[in-house]
Amino acid sequence: MNYNRNKEIEEADAPVIVFERVSKTYQKGTPAINNISFQIRKGEFVFIVGSSGSGKSTLIKLILKEIEPTNGKIYVNFKDLTRMRHRQVAKYRRGIGVVFQNFRLLKDRNVYENVAFAQRVIEVPGSTIRRQVPFMLSLMGLLDKQKSLPTELSGGEQQRVALARALVNNPVILLADEPTGNLDPKNSWEIMKLLEDINKRGTTVVVVTHNKEIVDKMQKRVITMNKGILISDEQRGGYSHAY
Amino acid sequence: MRISTIGYSMKQGFKNIRRNRMFSAASIGTIAACLFLFGIFYFVVANFQYMVKTAETSVGVTVFFDKGIGQEQIDKIGEEIKTRAEVASVTFVSAEQTWENYKEKYLNKELAESFGDDNPLKDSASYSVRLNDVSMQKSLVTYIERLDGVRQVNHSDTIANTFKSFNALVGYISGAIIIILFAVAIFLINTTVTMGIAVRKEEIAIMKLIGAKDSFIRAPFIVEGVIIGILGSVIPLGLLYFMYNRLIDYISGKYNNIFRSFRFIELNGIFKTLVPMCLILGVGIGFFGSYLTVRRQLKLKEGK
Numbered sequence: 119m120n121y122n123r124n125k126e127i128e129e130a131d132a133p134v135i136v137f138e139r140v141s142k143t144y145q146k147g148t149p150a151i152n153n154i155s156f157q158i159r160k161g162e163f164v165f166i167v168g169s170s171g172s173g174k175s176t177l178i179k180l181i182l183k184e185i186e187p188t189n190g191k192i193y194v195n196f197k198d199l200t201r202m203r204h205r206q207v208a209k210y211r212r213g214i215g216v217v218f219q220n221f222r223l224l225k226d227r228n229v230y231e232n233v234a235f236a237q238r239v240i241e242v243p244g245s246t247i248r249r250q251v252p253f254m255l256s257l258m259g260l261l262d263k264q265k266s267l268p269t270e271l272s273g274g275e276q277q278r279v280a281l282a283r284a285l286v287n288n289p290v291i292l293l294a295d296e297p298t299g300n301l302d303p304k305n306s307w308e309i310m311k312l313l314e315d316i317n318k319r320g321t322t323v324v325v326v327t328h329n330k331e332i333v334d335k336m337q338k339r340v341i342t343m344n345k346g347i348l349i350s351d352e353q354r355g356g357y358s359h360a361y
Numbered sequence: 362m363r364i365s366t367i368g369y370s371m372k373q374g375f376k377n378i379r380r381n382r383m384f385s386a387a388s389i390g391t392i393a394a395c396l397f398l399f400g401i402f403y404f405v406v407a408n409f410q411y412m413v414k415t416a417e418t419s420v421g422v423t424v425f426f427d428k429g430i431g432q433e434q435i436d437k438i439g440e441e442i443k444t445r446a447e448v449a450s451v452t453f454v455s456a457e458q459t460w461e462n463y464k465e466k467y468l469n470k471e472l473a474e475s476f477g478d479d480n481p482l483k484d485s486a487s488y489s490v491r492l493n494d495v496s497m498q499k500s501l502v503t504y505i506e507r508l509d510g511v512r513q514v515n516h517s518d519t520i521a522n523t524f525k526s527f528n529a530l531v532g533y534i535s536g537a538i539i540i541i542l543f544a545v546a547i548f549l550i551n552t553t554v555t556m557g558i559a560v561r562k563e564e565i566a567i568m569k570l571i572g573a574k575d576s577f578i579r580a581p582f583i584v585e586g587v588i589i590g591i592l593g594s595v596i597p598l599g600l601l602y603f604m605y606n607r608l609i610d611y612i613s614g615k616y617n618n619i620f621r622s623f624r625f626i627e628l629n630g631i632f633k634t635l636v637p638m639c640l641i642l643g644v645g646i647g648f649f650g651s652y653l654t655v656r657r658q659l660k661l662k663e664g665k
Binding site for chain 2: 240241243
């Protein structure tokens with residue numbers, strides 16, 4: 119895979135996600151995130167853990183610029199999100215891959231079309247799509263399933279399709295929101311292995327999860343949230359240390 | 362925009378129509394109905410205006426001169442009248458011609474011969490002035506009355522005013538009907554596109570997350586609207602084309618006493634204007650209806 123990166127991002131240890139005293143209060147009035155600061159460096163693998171309502175999803179939405187912070191500054195890929203204009207958002211998001219708990223695949227399109235969709239919508243030439251999609255599917259072990267519809271696949275296979283779609287445009291950062299939430303333990307570990315491989319190839323991986331076993335066993339950096347506050351940030355942590 | 366993107370947007374636009382068959386059919390049907398009514402109305406208005414124009418040429422003013430006026434001054438008056446833009450033609454009717462016409466119309470042969478060479482209408486030479494715009498009659502009459510050597514100007518205010526007010530009435534009614542019909546059409550396009558967006562909600566959300574530009578997301582819906590507009594205009598145009606001659610024959614036959622002295626516009630003549638008008642209206646309604654809806658809907662989704 120051609121991992122052409124922005125020169126600045128190639129710099130070792132460059133922070134690709136920076137939160138500076140970020141707060142987000144929704145209209146209801148309760149702060150979802152309260153004065154949070156952290157940095158995630160290039161090539162890191164980070165777990166974000168916490169109970170429901172701890173602010174994990176708000177964090178992902180802020181990184182994707184789906185919502186605006188009430189206070190503070192957010193920098194992603196050296197771009198100040200708080201000053202980014204609406205028309206720049208589409209291009210910015212192309213540098214971020216996302217996978218979700220419920221896969222969010224297009225059910226009326228087969229595996230190939232789901233992955234190709236990610237390239238089509240950013241107007242990648244057809245010849246490139248025809249080259250890159252089969253390559254990405256082979257990396258995910260899905261080449262023989264390319265004509266199958268998502269409903270004909272297992273949960274693990276669907277999540278691998280979602281991963282292929284998230285990675286086909288070579289993002290700098292991969293956000294995974296509860297990627298194993300709908301999977302059995304075997305498939306969960308397969309997905310985590312894939313995420314680890316992707317991380318080893320240089321992609322920064324941020325995983326929001328509830329899966330205690332995976333977090334404990336993988337011994338990666340763990341950011342723990344509780345009621346909108348960052349309560350711990352450990353370089354080689356586990357879920358059990360969180361509370 | 363890449364050719365492949367245009368192809369993709371077209372394909373998705375057609376897919377949207379297929380997915381929302383019922384709403385698409387309703388929108389096409391409404392636009393078709395609107396444009397069909399518009400076409401019928403256009404037939405009426407265009408033919409009426411054509412008839413009015415024909416009739417206007419038969420409405421005119423008659424200019425009589427002062428007693429004892431010389432031919433030179435009569436010619437001068439004629440030249441001055443001709444300079445007016447609203448004047449279509451100026452015909453000189455001599456006193457002899459007037460007397461001949463009178464005799465022919467009102468007197469029997471014996472009585473006419475009893476006058477011998479006498480011309481009781483020797484001061485009745487006149488100009489018969491035809492107008493190309495009957496609404497300008499009043500100002501023309503005022504102008505002619507002020508000319509030196511003009512004794513009297515005969516004209517009919519009633520005919521002129523009737524034509525003028527009927528023309529305006531037709532214009533107002535057609536304007537109002539067309540506005541109402543198109544408001545209904547735009548409302549239906551709005552519903553169709555909103556349904557299309559609701560059906561593709563997830564797809565649009567994924568597109569946005571992946572980094573699709575707004576224009577890319579909008580394009581298939583605009584294609585959908587334009588296709589609906591084209592279909593909605595081609596269908597009534599086809600119907601109207603086959604109907605027009607039959608309609609004219611029917612009206613002429615049924616209301617022979619009213620329409621016998623009028624001529625209708627030829628089929629090709631009326632469609633030369635109606636085809637581009639309907640296509641522009643149909644495509645315009647489709648384009649703006651879908652563009653405004655998709656813009657508003659995508660903004661709403663972002664605001665969530």
